Amino acid sequence: MTDLDDIFTARGSVLIAGASINGSTADIAIDETGTIAAIGEDARRAIDADIVIDGSDRLAVPGLVNTHTHAAMTLLRGYADDMLLQEWLSQKIWPLEAHLTGDDVYAGTKLACLEMIKSGTVAFNDMYFFMDRAAAAVDDMGMRATLAYGFIDLGMEEKREAEIKATEALVDHIRSLNNPRIQAAVGPHSVYTVSPEGLSWCAEYAKEQGIGIHVHLSETEKEVTDCVAQFGKRPTYLLDEYGCLTPRTVAAHCCWLDEAECRLLGERGVSASHNPASNMKLAVNRAMPYHWLKQYGANVALGTDGCSSNNNLDIFEEMKFAALLQKFAWNSPTLLPAGEAVMMATAAGARALGIGPGTLTVGAPADIVLLDARAVCNTPLYNPDSNIVYACNGGAVMTVLCGGRVLMHERTVPGEEEIIQEAAAAARSLIERAKNSA
Amino acid sequence: MTDLDDIFTARGSVLIAGASINGSTADIAIDETGTIAAIGEDARRAIDADIVIDGSDRLAVPGLVNTHTHAAMTLLRGYADDMLLQEWLSQKIWPLEAHLTGDDVYAGTKLACLEMIKSGTVAFNDMYFFMDRAAAAVDDMGMRATLAYGFIDLGMEEKREAEIKATEALVDHIRSLNNPRIQAAVGPHSVYTVSPEGLSWCAEYAKEQGIGIHVHLSETEKEVTDCVAQFGKRPTYLLDEYGCLTPRTVAAHCCWLDEAECRLLGERGVSASHNPASNMKLAVNRAMPYHWLKQYGANVALGTDGCSSNNNLDIFEEMKFAALLQKFAWNSPTLLPAGEAVMMATAAGARALGIGPGTLTVGAPADIVLLDARAVCNTPLYNPDSNIVYACNGGAVMTVLCGGRVLMHERTVPGEEEIIQEAAAAARSLIERAKNSA
Numbered sequence: 001m002t003d004l005d006d007i008f009t010a011r012g013s014v015l016i017a018g019a020s021i022n023g024s025t026a027d028i029a030i031d032e033t034g035t036i037a038a039i040g041e042d043a044r045r046a047i048d049a050d051i052v053i054d055g056s057d058r059l060a061v062p063g064l065v066n067t068h069t070h071a072a073m074t075l076l077r078g079y080a081d082d083m084l085l086q087e088w089l090s091q092k093i094w095p096l097e098a099h100l101t102g103d104d105v106y107a108g109t110k111l112a113c114l115e116m117i118k119s120g121t122v123a124f125n126d127m128y129f130f131m132d133r134a135a136a137a138v139d140d141m142g143m144r145a146t147l148a149y150g151f152i153d154l155g156m157e158e159k160r161e162a163e164i165k166a167t168e169a170l171v172d173h174i175r176s177l178n179n180p181r182i183q184a185a186v187g188p189h190s191v192y193t194v195s196p197e198g199l200s201w202c203a204e205y206a207k208e209q210g211i212g213i214h215v216h217l218s219e220t221e222k223e224v225t226d227c228v229a230q231f232g233k234r235p236t237y238l239l240d241e242y243g244c245l246t247p248r249t250v251a252a253h254c255c256w257l258d259e260a261e262c263r264l265l266g267e268r269g270v271s272a273s274h275n276p277a278s279n280m281k282l283a284v285n286r287a288m289p290y291h292w293l294k295q296y297g298a299n300v301a302l303g304t305d306g307c308s309s310n311n312n313l314d315i316f317e318e319m320k321f322a323a324l325l326q327k328f329a330w331n332s333p334t335l336l337p338a339g340e341a342v343m344m345a346t347a348a349g350a351r352a353l354g355i356g357p358g359t360l361t362v363g364a365p366a367d368i369v370l371l372d373a374r375a376v377c378n379t380p381l382y383n384p385d386s387n388i389v390y391a392c393n394g395g396a397v398m399t400v401l402c403g404g405r406v407l408m409h410e411r412t413v414p415g416e417e418e419i420i421q422e423a424a425a426a427a428r429s430l431i432e433r434a435k436n437s438a
Numbered sequence: 439m440t441d442l443d444d445i446f447t448a449r450g451s452v453l454i455a456g457a458s459i460n461g462s463t464a465d466i467a468i469d470e471t472g473t474i475a476a477i478g479e480d481a482r483r484a485i486d487a488d489i490v491i492d493g494s495d496r497l498a499v500p501g502l503v504n505t506h507t508h509a510a511m512t513l514l515r516g517y518a519d520d521m522l523l524q525e526w527l528s529q530k531i532w533p534l535e536a537h538l539t540g541d542d543v544y545a546g547t548k549l550a551c552l553e554m555i556k557s558g559t560v561a562f563n564d565m566y567f568f569m570d571r572a573a574a575a576v577d578d579m580g581m582r583a584t585l586a587y588g589f590i591d592l593g594m595e596e597k598r599e600a601e602i603k604a605t606e607a608l609v610d611h612i613r614s615l616n617n618p619r620i621q622a623a624v625g626p627h628s629v630y631t632v633s634p635e636g637l638s639w640c641a642e643y644a645k646e647q648g649i650g651i652h653v654h655l656s657e658t659e660k661e662v663t664d665c666v667a668q669f670g671k672r673p674t675y676l677l678d679e680y681g682c683l684t685p686r687t688v689a690a691h692c693c694w695l696d697e698a699e700c701r702l703l704g705e706r707g708v709s710a711s712h713n714p715a716s717n718m719k720l721a722v723n724r725a726m727p728y729h730w731l732k733q734y735g736a737n738v739a740l741g742t743d744g745c746s747s748n749n750n751l752d753i754f755e756e757m758k759f760a761a762l763l764q765k766f767a768w769n770s771p772t773l774l775p776a777g778e779a780v781m782m783a784t785a786a787g788a789r790a791l792g793i794g795p796g797t798l799t800v801g802a803p804a805d806i807v808l809l810d811a812r813a814v815c816n817t818p819l820y821n822p823d824s825n826i827v828y829a830c831n832g833g834a835v836m837t838v839l840c841g842g843r844v845l846m847h848e849r850t851v852p853g854e855e856e857i858i859q860e861a862a863a864a865a866r867s868l869i870e871r872a873k874n875s876a
Contacts, residue, residue: 074817075818077817077818077820077824077825077829078818078819078820078821078824078825078828078829079818079820079821081775081776081821081824081828082761082771082772082774082775082776083771083772084771084772085771088771111814111817114814115814115815118814277758277762279766280762280763280765280766281761281762281765281771281828282765282771283765283766283769283770283771283773284766285766285769287766307829310828310829311824311825311828311829312815312828312829312830314831317755317758317831320715320755321759321762323520323719324715324718324719324759325718325766327718327719327720327721328717328718328721328722328723328725328763328767329766331721331723332721333520333521333522333523333526333719333720333721334520334521334522335721336520337519337520338519338520374855374858376549376552376553376556376858377553377750379512379515379549379858379861379862379865380513380515380516380517380861380862380865380866381516381862382515382516382517382865382869383516383517383519386515386516386519386749387515387516387749390516390519390719390748390749390750391515391516391745391749391750392750393752393755393831393832393833394831394833395831395832395833417812420812420814420817423817423818424817424818424819427817427818427820428818431820
């Protein structure tokens with residue numbers, strides 16, 4: 001087995017020896033390109049491994065995907081809670097965000113990446129600002145991410161021009177990084193913050209650039225009633241009218257959809273990102289109609305939302321919140337069983353971001369998480385999906401590989417203490433600046 | 439500082455040096471009786487410490503209390519999920535429980551104790567069977583527990599006589615243990631499983647013995663409608679009629695209470711155990727009316743329920759589920775703020791079980807949890823209650839003391855590997871026996 005010190009610096013092919021996959025013990029071979037080359041009896045012959053990881057007492061599962069984040073908001077974790085949405089935004093979140101710098105976004109996104117790696121997430125779909133600095137953090141941490149600048153024009157042409165420039169600049173910047181793990185998306189914030197002209201530009205630009213769209217959709221009842229009052233139609237139809245619903249669109253929240261809107265999202269091949277913890281904390285008063293979205297073939301994935309409305313990035317916890325909220329809110333103990341929750345966090349998430357099948361199969365990117373099969377939460381282990389969704393949290397994750405590169409091993413992430421110290425310092429400085437300007 | 443090897447075996451006074459308590463750094467002195475002798479500047483002079491624990495980078499909080507468990511059901515964790523309540527019970531849970539032995543209950547309760555210690559819980563309120571063996575597990579693990587035999591007569595006199603004998607035997611047995619951390623309670627299961635004669639005997643016996651009552655109350659709508667149909671009154675009034683509502687009663691679930699029932703529980707000084715994860719998973723379709731219980735002065739605490747309907751015993755997770763479910767179900771983002779959730783899990787839990795104030799104060803039992811202040815979930819740390827409830831899980835717990843005895847330090851619990859192995863073996867054997875008899 002490769003030593004802990006070497007495992008993060010060595011590059012090349014990787015053998016995971018004797019892990020438990022879907023109830024059987026098997027070796028996994030990963031080639032130099034970061035692709036799963038073989039699973040099972042052929043694996044040891046398939047590669048001449050540069051790195052060998054002991055898989056005994058480990059459950060191998062696909063890397064988790066977080067399809068809706070505002071990663072740098074880790075710096076606002078716990079700054080304000082238990083408030084009415086509008087007061088929380090206008091009195092607490094926006095005034096603090098006004099003081100955020102690019103350095104803060106770098107430090108906050110790095111903390112978010114550390115947190116996601118420590119809980120088994122390999123890829124995320126992010127919308128915020130100073131996104132070039134978010135990209136630098138993702139690059140440093142070795143994860144996958146789809147990064148969108150949050151486009152908000154509030155119906156003002158001058159602001160729209162600035163948002164267009166910012167969006168184009170980010171897309172150009174990310175292309176220049178030439179990092180296959182980082183891709184850009186266009187981020188029209190929502191129907192209540194972006195004009196029809198803005199939505200239209202976003203859709204056309206995304207099409208022209210061949211990139212995805214990341215948008216908030218029907219999070220609150222007010223969003224729906226205001227949209228109907230202003231435009232005479234519900235938000236899903238407005239997005240569709242301006243071309244924003246595509247197979248590369250991720251629509252976050254989707255709480256207040258009616259059945260016909262779910263059908264349209266299914267027809268357009270949209271991915272819906274379910275954010276149950278955020279929706280509960282902000283009391284949006286309706287759970288995503290998962291049953292309709294599933295029925296009409298929309299791709300339903302999972303997201304945590306930002307750390308000021310959750311307040312963590314643990315997709316294990318989010319799987320449990322999703323499975324339990326759906327049961328409770330729609331009054332059905334059989335809705336969203338454990339296996340479907342795992343699929344939402346893996347295959348559906350990977351599909352939403354276009355990063356492979358999100359499964360442990362030959363030819364797939366080697367995005368692999370090893371869980372401690374001897375942890376209390378995995379004892380006993382009748383049905384791993386149940387343990388993963390209902391009993392474990394991210395603390396059961398021991399090892400994380402993203403594209404064949406080891407990001408965490410035996411719960412150690414290189415540089416984690418510095419990342420935590422720097423984020424804590426950035427948060428202190430942010431509060432200080434906000435105080436001094438008040 | 440005392441070495442890890444010695445910290446579990448040494449006995450006597452304990453100094454926790456320089457921990458963060460409510461935002462200040464202070465020493466905590468614990469005397470030989472397991473009581474907090476001093477906090478702050480006097481602490482080092484108050485005792486001649488036999489054990490010294492480094493409190494730097496640690497948040498000290500009161501030990502958590504789980505007020506509703508069926509601890510040995512850890513052996514059924516993940517055995518059956520995502521089913522209708524009646525099918526789940528009749529096809530899965532009861533057939534397996536029929537094969538449970540005293541040895542299984544010992545192994546399963548020990549696993550539960552390990553799980554609770556690892557997530558910062560020092561005391562729990564348990565109802566199950568073979569409770570003498572549960573007591574042995576608690577005794578071995580050094581926790582506090584209130585143990586009740588689940589009294590179920592189903593209206594049959596012969597069965598009632600057997601339940602009375604079993605209850606009396608457990609109370610006698612626990613008294614004979616002479617362990618100040620373990621107390622007995624009477625456990626009338628519910629109004630739908632215990633006859634009025636049974637409820638009446640339980641209430642009188644509890645009064646005579648000076649012990650508490652542990653009962654399920656208004657978990658499902660069916661329980662309420664059936665009770666009204668059979669007895670002409672709602673379950674709370676039936677329990678009250680037969681004397682089961684006392685200041686030493688813990689009523690679990692309390693989902694389907696109306697406002698008048700909440701007022702009565704407040705008047706009787708009853709403790710209500712909120713079990714949000716279980717209620718969501720089983721789709722009981724109504725959240726405990728916390729606002730009424732609070733308004734009328736009932737003592738609202740937290741519980742996980744058993745591991746077949748949750749499926750873990752992490753009170754940190756339960757605090758988050760409680761705070762979020764109340765907001766979502768009652769449509770108020772300001773309901774059950776973080777500070778109240780922490781109180782439910784500490785002071786209210788301790789009051790429910792009569793085990794001191796559940797606070798870090800001089801004269802209180804030294805039930806103390808040290809959290810990692812440098813964990814990702816505690817970064818940044820604007821408001822510790824928020825981090826505890828919304829961001830952390832039990833994995834942030836580093837050290838646990840119960841009555842001054844160190845049960846976990848630096849996440850190590852003595853003997854944990856054997857406990858896990860023995861529980862896994864007990865579960866395998868249980869399944870085997872159930873299969874062979876089928």
